[in-house]
Amino acid sequence: MGYLNHQQGYREGLLETRSVVKKEAYAVLTPDGLVNNVVPGFEDCDMSILGSPRMGARFVDYLVTVKNNGGNKEGFGGDGIQTFLYVVYGNVTATVDGQTYELTEGGYIYVPPHLELKFENNNNGEDSRLFLYKKRYQEAKNVSKPEVVTGNVNNIEAKAYEGMEEVLVQDLLPADISFDMNIHILSFKPGASHGYIETHVQEHGAYVLSGRGMYNLDNDWMPVDKGDYIFMGAYALQATYAVGLDEPFAYIYSKDANRDIEL
Template sequence: MSHEFTYYAPTGGLPDQNQNARERAVFTNAYTVIPHGVLSDIVVSYLPGWERTRTWVLARPLSGFAETFAQLIVEVSPGGGSSNPEPDPLAECVIFVLAGHLRLTIGARAYEMDPGGYAFIAPGEKYTVSNDFDTPATFVWIRKRYEHAPGIDVPESFVTADNEKPPVEMPNTSGYWSTSRFVDPHDLRYDFHVNIVTFLPGGTIPFAETHVMEHGLYVLQGRGVYLLNQDWVEVTEGDFLWLRAFCPQACYAAGRRPFRYLLYKDVNRHPKLHLA
């Protein structure tokens, strides 16, 4: 059975006056759920060095919250963008396009990215982002400071797309649970992965994963029910979840469409033996 993959992009605006104020937002010391309805006009930020662009900051390094990464949703209006998007010379990033069309240049190479487009940009790489089209371009921007390791080369930038990385079936799941990996998990040059996880209706993670990796999880499509620490939480497309290291987690797909999410995790480095 074939499935069409889609990517939810927020459009802002303001909630209806009759909406429940709390909605489904949750903030705990183990996890956070930011529902898509929270991504309204009143919580956008405008970044220095960017023109005709607004962002929703989903996570940033903060005591008791995300520790290893920042994650934003960026909406670039026609004619907008940045010739110097990254202020941190030690940062690496992933860009994943949700809607519209984006022009990305890395060094001397230019790319036109459509929904589902994926770019890894190496630390210190010079790049630009622009929207030369007629509709807004929206993308997920995940940033992390690169952690150098002795004898390990810095990875190279690359551009690909969701439809170029077919989901790989997880063992013994009959295809109900699969992962689209954009880099080789055994390549130690990379100190973080951003994959797409796909569950077909009925698919599940049948145990409570408990591990050292921190997660940023943006739901691209469909609905699911997630175990977060001791709570079962229903999530849907456009929702963002932050999971602290060692937060128990499991899930199952709900509804009739595939449940898919973009998943960040930090990997492949020795645990630090001191706190910064």
């Protein structure tokens, strides 16, 4: 079944999908075909594990639908694992080190590797959907650990990306060397594109928030749509054109940063 689109049983016509997985290089996962994973500590949650080391990533991404008063009350992350939570829609209460944070649509919280994240749905009986991330923190000499960061993308200025006014970027975390990663939202007006095909050591996990595009992934042009997940491995060629008429093509994505390569 495709639990996100509530389809069960036989389909009309042949089985088909836009999803493509080329381990270590790239992947596109569409909502149709994602399965519900049971993960200890997460109660009354539908969870899909997206990017992971089994795909070639050095992080794990999840798509979580939190129902009723569900959530994670035991603690997520900590003991060297940093976490990040973004509210796609709904309302959740996050708790870190005894401090609570109310997160509505577009809200987010970063939790450093020495603390645990707990959260609970707080959406008047309606579901909340979250994009959730974890990664083992990479220590660096004479660099202190980061602290909790929280905010809402609606309060973050969108800046022109590499001088292109039709492509906007929002930085969700500070440009601080204590972070070994960052989270951004990149938004393309219909018809806009990257200025060049990128080739770099950093890897990305991206969740499409709106619109659609054609994405060059390791020189394969792949159609991507709202609700899709994209993994881009180290050195995978990557660039996109936004297509469609009515809304920008936008996605939230992670990027490893501020560290040398370990041997």
